Amino acid sequence: MINSHAHLDFDNMEIVAENAVAIVPSIGKQNWIDVQMYPYFALGIHPWMVESHSQDDLDYLEYLIKCNNPVAIGECGLDYLKDINKDIQLHVFKFQLELADRYSLPIIIHSVKATEDVLFLLKQYPQTKGEIHGFSGSESQAQQLTNLGFYLGFGLQILNQKSTKIRQIVKNCPLEFILIETDDHQNPNDLQRVAEEISKLKEIPIDTVITQCDNNAISLFNLK
Numbered sequence: 001m002i003n004s005h006a007h008l009d010f011d012n013m014e015i016v017a018e019n020a021v022a023i024v025p026s027i028g029k030q031n032w033i034d035v036q037m038y039p040y041f042a043l044g045i046h047p048w049m050v051e052s053h054s055q056d057d058l059d060y061l062e063y064l065i066k067c068n069n070p071v072a073i074g075e076c077g078l079d080y081l082k083d084i085n086k087d088i089q090l091h092v093f094k095f096q097l098e099l100a101d102r103y104s105l106p107i108i109i110h111s112v113k114a115t116e117d118v119l120f121l122l123k124q125y126p127q128t129k130g131e132i133h134g135f136s137g138s139e140s141q142a143q144q145l146t147n148l149g150f151y152l153g154f155g156l157q158i159l160n161q162k163s164t165k166i167r168q169i170v171k172n173c174p175l176e177f178i179l180i181e182t183d184d185h186q187n188p189n190d191l192q193r194v195a196e197e198i199s200k201l202k203e204i205p206i207d208t209v210i211t212q213c214d215n216n217a218i219s220l221f222n223l224k
Helices: 047-052 055-068 086-102 115-122 139-147 164-172 188-202 206-221
Strands: 041-043 072-079 107-112 130-133 151-154 178-180
Touching: 041 055, 047 072, 047 086, 055 086, 072 086, 072 115, 072 130, 086 107, 086 115, 107 115, 115 139, 139 151, 139 164, 151 164, 164 188, 178 188, 178 206, 188 206
Parallel strands: 041 072, 072 107, 107 130, 130 151, 151 178
Antiparallel strands: none
């Protein structure tokens, strides 16, 4: 089973099962080196970290991408819930969109209260595909993103019975556009619980969920 977004390098993370496969995204220069110890990693700058990165850091990010074969750009994006300069967020996100386009890599996007701006920007890069991880937008936005060829990542938030909007989106979203993840949850092996919940919501066998979500991740990230 493939975990499309797991911060395995974070402190206090539990050990993953030996047969587990995960995409390990970076959040900025502080862990660009650390994530490279994993077979499948992504390099990028999280929107929470943009104010601590200079243009030299952006240039160094491009150098690392050219030299170290990440499977994706990210984690990057926009977060308008946080009190972080929007102009800087937009500048750094656009830079990473350009990297994804230039190096033909998928992009892993963090989007909170910013999905309309993310959609607007993605339409400027029609060749670029990727994942909106921890999707939290609306049903309409979900449809627009999948129409652009983007996958939607869902994690343990769908187990919360009060998360009615997201649970309904999972139920309605074609399985061909769903990825499963644990993000910064302490136990990445709880990915099984996410797959089980999708199986219940969609009323389909769990083996079908796992096989399709794995194939989605293999296709998006060009996994071998």
